[in-house]
Amino acid sequence: QKEVEQNSGPLSVPEGAIASLNCTYSDRVSQSFFWYRQYSGKSPELIMSIYSNGDKEDGRFTAQLNKASQYVSLLIRDSQPSDSATYLCAVNRETSGSRLTFGEGTQLTVNP
Amino acid sequence: NAGVTQTPKFQVLKTGQSMTLQCAQDMNHNSMYWYRQDPGMGLRLIYYSASEGTTDKGEVPNGYNVSRLNKREFSLRLESAAPSQTSVYFCASSVRPYLRAEAFFGQGTRLTVV
Numbered sequence: 001q002k003e004v005e006q007n008s009g010p011l012s013v014p015e016g017a018i019a020s021l022n023c024t025y026s027d028r029v030s031q032s033f034f035w036y037r038q039y040s041g042k043s044p045e046l047i048m049s050i051y052s053n054g055d056k057e058d059g060r061f062t063a064q065l066n067k068a069s070q071y072v073s074l075l076i077r078d079s080q081p082s083d084s085a086t087y088l089c090a091v092n093r094e095t096s097g098s099r100l101t102f103g104e105g106t107q108l109t110v111n112p
Numbered sequence: 113n114a115g116v117t118q119t120p121k122f123q124v125l126k127t128g129q130s131m132t133l134q135c136a137q138d139m140n141h142n143s144m145y146w147y148r149q150d151p152g153m154g155l156r157l158i159y160y161s162a163s164e165g166t167t168d169k170g171e172v173p174n175g176y177n178v179s180r181l182n183k184r185e186f187s188l189r190l191e192s193a194a195p196s197q198t199s200v201y202f203c204a205s206s207v208r209p210y211l212r213a214e215a216f217f218g219q220g221t222r223l224t225v226v
Contacts, residue, residue, distance in 0.1 A: 032213065034214060034215075042219075043217040043218060043220050044155070044202070049214055088154065088155065090215075099157055099170065100145070100157070100215055101157075102147075102154045102155040102156075103154055104153065
């Protein structure tokens, strides 16, 4: 079992729709969860962080965390073509010290 | 504010050659990391430095060495490059290694070993 798994892509949604990206993790003691966006040929950039169960909203982005189910998701409302990128889920695993462990990423395409 | 700066941006090496990838951050962060990114593999941690003066192996350390030169700089050395080390390398830094430590990435180094 991979430590951090993301739903397989690519994911394609029409402009204006809601894009839903999912991530599961294996280490129950994980404490910190992050979503990074990576445009093709560019470096990852942080878009959301979440540390407590529940929802966290920032503009069009909502991160959801359920520690009991070991599940974290990212919703993008009113998707725009500029949201087309690869989205990386990252988990801080306290049992491995200061590491961030990344999933493989989900490629999202928003069609005009 | 430059953030995290990596040099070089592109490099082609012949098998067996050595090189050092440089990374510097100006955010006064304590922790620094080196990742490699390969298609279908996501980001994998090579080495990290939780604080100045300490370094630790990550997930894929074989074939690499690192030096935390000071608080700002963290270099990655390939002593004898192999084609399997063809990848995109990212340096990152965070204010602290534990809990709620968002990482900020450099622009990447695209390395090809022929």
